[in-house]
Amino acid sequence: MEINNNQLLRFTTAGSVDDGKSTLIGRLLYDSKSIFEDQIQAIESSSQKKGYDGIDLALFTDGLRDEREQGITIDVAYRYFTTPKRKFIIADTPGHIQYTRNMVTGASTANAAIILVDARHGIIEQTKRHAFIASLLHIPHVIVCVNKMDLVDFQESSFNEIIGAFEEFSSKMLIKDIRFIPISALKGDNVVNRSDNMPWYQGAPLLHTLETLHISSDINKVDTRFPIQTVLRPQSEQFLDFRGYAGRLAGGILRIGDKVTIMPSGFTSTIKSLNGPSGFLDEAFAPMSIAVTLNDDIDISRGDMLVKSNNVPEASQDIEVMLCWLNNDDAKPRAKYTIMHTTNEQKAMIKEVVYKIDINNLGRNTKDKTLKMNDIGKVRLRTTQPLMIDSYRKNRTTGSIILIDENTNETVATGMVI
Template structure:
């Protein structure tokens, strides 16, 4: 907690009123009411246009739903509307006076595990729905395990359809207790519980009069007040170079800037820095943006930095402070989610992309495959199939400057690319470096 407090104080010192963007991912089993919840959230927060609502009303009437089916606001694909399920990650953008939001609506089916991994990979919060009538099911455990595995800082468990159990407090308390035990086993950092009825709007945006026994915040209140600034790693500077700026103009013949996004840490003009993997050192001469120069930059600002010395820096290099620089390695232990229909085998070759750097790589060994529903590990596995989550050893052709995913999500994450097709074969998280 001390580190979180330091992070929050550091951000406040840099900008007393930062504009916060919260990324959230939603997940739930089929018929848990996830799409209805998102539709209700957008509707009650007045985040939809009149023509959108008119279309939903008309489609609901044609389908004979008997009510305005707010789930149609998010089930955008024709296949989803026809089947009444969510099969792809859909991104929604909305804002309230307190925060801006990017919402990743993830599918609930087991065969779309890779889609949930995609949605949760950058999320600050995972909203997991549980049907009050059915309680915690296998998919609930799967979603909790994936969100925790991906290092999602906050979990909000919405116990939905409370109207169908007469808003019984005992039902809510039982589910919260069972899920709390599961979360403890998984090592989840922060778990909150909200009793809701997405269909009627209870405790989604407005507080419900039908849950007098619940004194906590509504879902939207939670999303607006969770302390996400404290989740950012401000201790170790990581600035992946995305672009080298060398204007082809005689007036700028001495200009050399390095553009990118501050992934973690704080960088100030005058700081001593090291460029990896070369190890060359210099100092920050300037920090520039389209709106003018800055003295300090922090995540997630996109800036251009200039160095005092004319050293060789290229796309894919990483700028860090010497005292907290990451390790250089060619051997990784990692957890990967296999996203390709083409199975992987040991010694298979791919291109590994981490931050802005890419290098040839191969899977040296498959240690085990994890069953995220039971948390059991299957060993002696000789191939990875679609949606498998596995612990593997990887060797790269070139050294990488990386952290473990636990220490830094930005530099501890990577993807494996099939060099023949260009498709993403796997998403990975560094567990250890050698």
């Protein structure tokens, strides 16, 4: 198998409080030798102060002082590590219900989600909540790690029982790929190295699973979407007449000679050249950052979108989204917000809250429509100008929006286009 050493995999961890998320990440970093010596010494010192005989692996990610004092994860902690096969960014998200917004933030760009389940307690309400959010955010791969197998004597029956319970409630969710791994983060079983205590498990350990997940097809390579970030007009003799449109491909493939349409104006042209950081390209594909030149002079500016002429997104001022409210202040219907969609910035207002999701039982609440912090609900928005949107299921970049308070400039909500 050919390995792409530059391929980056983003994954998020979720689980109930004390399920061992931070310990698992600490074990991944420690056993894969991705931690500097001075960091290990600092953690060993902190562990001794807390009365540990060995090393408290959770301290590798619980970087905030409040978290270290309480022994819990409050904010989203991002960690980077690399192996010879792949690069990784980990989002360690908190398990409390009051930090639902943090999990949504950490999971929004993830290729995979690791959901931890305590082998002693099995599937609990938090497990269902996190699986629902992973499904809502269309995370392509979910890895259910049944942790603390050492506390149930590494019994296969405990593992199989949890698999059955998880598959039963997740069958109604839109998760393409679910895998189950029995582990002990504290002891290191099936995290980086295969466990001798569970010979009945024939699958790969967690790190090998993460290294070999097929993520190339997670990006939409069919629908070409190129939001214009800036117009390049270098004032030099070498590039006197150069006019390039720079940005990051949000979907699809572009080749020289392709017929393209500029949205929302509807003008058409063909691609003259494609330029990447290393020079000219014959073709470009998502998520590359490129500059495009066209064969026609067209008025194009930031916020416009370049698409294939035979495959255009919907241009709409009325948008239905699943909105996660992030702010202390409640959502204000009919109030004006700034809406950010790709590189496009417009004004928008909340026309209607259709329903709220009861995050405890995943039901729809059509009576209480007040969006408070951490609430998720179906909302209808109205924008001042049309946005070029796809459904979030189709494209996670062109299908997502954020709302910003005009007065405070705070990000108050994030949304997924239905």
